[in-house]
Amino acid sequence: MNRKAAVVVFCLMLLSGAIGATNAFASDRRREHDGGDERSHADRAISLDEAVARAERQYKARAVRAEEKRHGDRIEYRIRLLGEDGRVFEVRVDAESGRED
Numbered sequence: 001m002n003r004k005a006a007v008v009v010f011c012l013m014l015l016s017g018a019i020g021a022t023n024a025f026a027s028d029r030r031r032e033h034d035g036g037d038e039r040s041h042a043d044r045a046i047s048l049d050e051a052v053a054r055a056e057r058q059y060k061a062r063a064v065r066a067e068e069k070r071h072g073d074r075i076e077y078r079i080r081l082l083g084e085d086g087r088v089f090e091v092r093v094d095a096e097s098g099r100e101d
Contacts, residue, residue, distance in 0.1 A: 051066070051093040051098070055081060063079055064081065064082050066078070075095035076101065
């Protein structure tokens with residue numbers, strides 16, 4: 001009986017640790033979405049999806065990767081494109097102005 005009790009206690013400890021970790025992760029994600037110390041989406045002239053669509057149209061290419069990079073309070077989108085000729089190249093777009101860097 002002692003062994004069963006130990007196993008039950010161990011499982012409860014694991015479960016409580018998993019719940020705590022999940023709550024901490026959710027709290028971090030909420031902070032990111034609530035603005036926290038990061039700039040909100042309202043400060044952006046263009047979203048990442050819009051930047052990708054514009055780049056694909058402008059260069060007649062297909063986006064193979066897109067990411068958001070932060071430089072202090074400045075946000076830049078980096079979009080990697082695959083051209084019709086098979087060449088891969090990168091376009092950088094300023095999120096606040098929507099202009100290509």
